[in-house]
Amino acid sequence: MHPTTPDALRADSAFLDRLTEIRRDIHRHPETAFEERRTSDIVAGILEDLGMEIHRGLGKTGVVGTLKGKRGGDRVIGLRADMDALFIEEQTGLPYASQINGKMHACGHDGHTTMLLGAAVKLAADPDFAGTLHFIFQPAEEGLGGARVMIEEGLFDLFPCDAVYGLHNGPKEPLGRVQTRSGPYMAAGDTWEVIFEGTGGHGAVPHTATDPTIPAGQFVASIAQIISRLVSSNDAAVVSVGHMNAGDYNSPNIIPSKVVIRGTARSYRPEVRDLLERSLARFAESCAAPHDVTARLIYTRRYPPLINTADQVAVAVAAAEATVGDGMVDGNAPLAGGSEDFSFMLERVPGAYVMIGNGDSGNAAFVHTPKYDFNDELIPIGVAYWLNVVREELGGEA
Structure with a gap:
């Protein structure tokens, strides 16, 4: 030929x-x-x-x-x-x-x-x-x-x-x-979802509620540290937020009882993939605990x-x-x-x-x-x- x-x-x-x-x-x-x-x-x-x-x-x-x-x-x-x-x-x-x-x-x-x-x-x-x-x-x-x-x-x-x-x-x-x-x-292409849940309540009296929006915000602000401090500089990885949902647009005076955050995780080695999943769960739980709120991670491994x-x-x-x-x-x-x-x-x-x-x-x-x-x-x-x-x-x- x-x-x-x-x-x-x-x-x-x-x-x-x-x-x-x-x-x-x-x-x-x-x-x-x-x-x-x-x-x-x-x-x-x-x-x-x-x-x-x-x-x-x-x-x-x-x-x-x-x-x-x-x-x-x-x-x-x-x-x-x-x-x-x-x-x-x-x-x-x-x-x-x-x-x-x-x-x-x-x-x-x-x-x-x-x-x-x-x-x-x-x-x-x-x-x-x-x-x-x-x-x-x-x-x-x-x-x-x-x-x-x-x-x-x-x-x-x-x-x-x-x-x-x-x-x-x-x-x-x-x-x-x-x-x-x-x-x-x-890259491996994975989807993750973190659900923060509290009691919610009236926005005028937040001390009567357990507010999941605070730990959810802290979580979003903190997850960049997974890449900068936990993933080796010899590896490449990404964690990005693509969706956030809480409360009702027509009710800004109500603290929602649930916040849902979804995103993607990308990595190239199995060990790094495992690290991203563990870290997302740990960061979510550490943000939620001081506020008497629960956090649950759903991590879906899509493409290797x-x-x-x-x-x-x-x-x-x-x-x-x-x-x-x-x-x-x-x-x-x-x-x-x-x-x-x-x-x-x-x-x-x-x-x-x-x-x-x-x-x-x-x-x-x-x-x-x-x-x-x-x-x-x-x-x-x-x-x-x-x-x-x-x-x-x-x-x-x-």
Whole structure:
């Protein structure tokens, strides 16, 4: 197998026009977590037309297509794309904007699905590799852990892999710039909630009440110390407040009996994750006790840290350099604060996850915003990257 360049794919205008049409069709019809029925029908139909064996139903709407190389070989790798959209009202004004009120592809999963489909088309036309490929199209990446569900329902039991690869478009990054790193790359994404409860009472006579607003305020002001004083300077972590609720807007003279504070916690190592959970509970309780108020922590571990394997990062970097040139590849990228449920797959199978720049023009919008759009100029770059990953992994002799 020879390296594939984006220019070689751009020369096949009919191929790229078809992929652009598929991407924009998926964009018009966004489907949120575990409801990606139309999208999975499109994926399954294309894979079936290519002559692949397909499996449907993992994670409700997941699709796995299997392609065997014509040169034999025992090595098996998985290539994964996510399919789900978000609950956001689109404001792009594009001719292919979402036709579903309150839903849009605001993270580029329409593009991720399309790029992997493009790679499947090219590889099925000439499976000149030694081994087996599983094309994994996953539902529900956005918050509901579709990767975890697919695994729990037997993904890697039915389709064992020696390595697995994933990618994401890099919002507001130069088009085609590839970033990755060995070891921890993306953060564990956890949600926490602290509930302070007292008796409440009339605001004119606070001495007759136990007031949960005072310890709640002290708690919010103090939790920055968890990062600055308890987490080692060699580690990265974040604790942020995203929601506070107490009382009634129309009753400012009433001390509420309950204050609810919710937020996110991000970390890259299990030990730090444990520390954040313990510390949030301890800080809440220490603020509450002097005021005769109770505090209760609910800590929900959502996505684990995404930890890349060194050998597979080397494969990914080589594939990226073959695709866009070594000047456009950073194999030691900074830690990324976002979370990604591909991390569940990497807990089970060695692999690598990369970010590929979606373009940084003046009108480029960030993901998870109403004006975001996947850049179709990234399609040939992403397809070429996938083909070069297969070349690096399975391009040798059986």
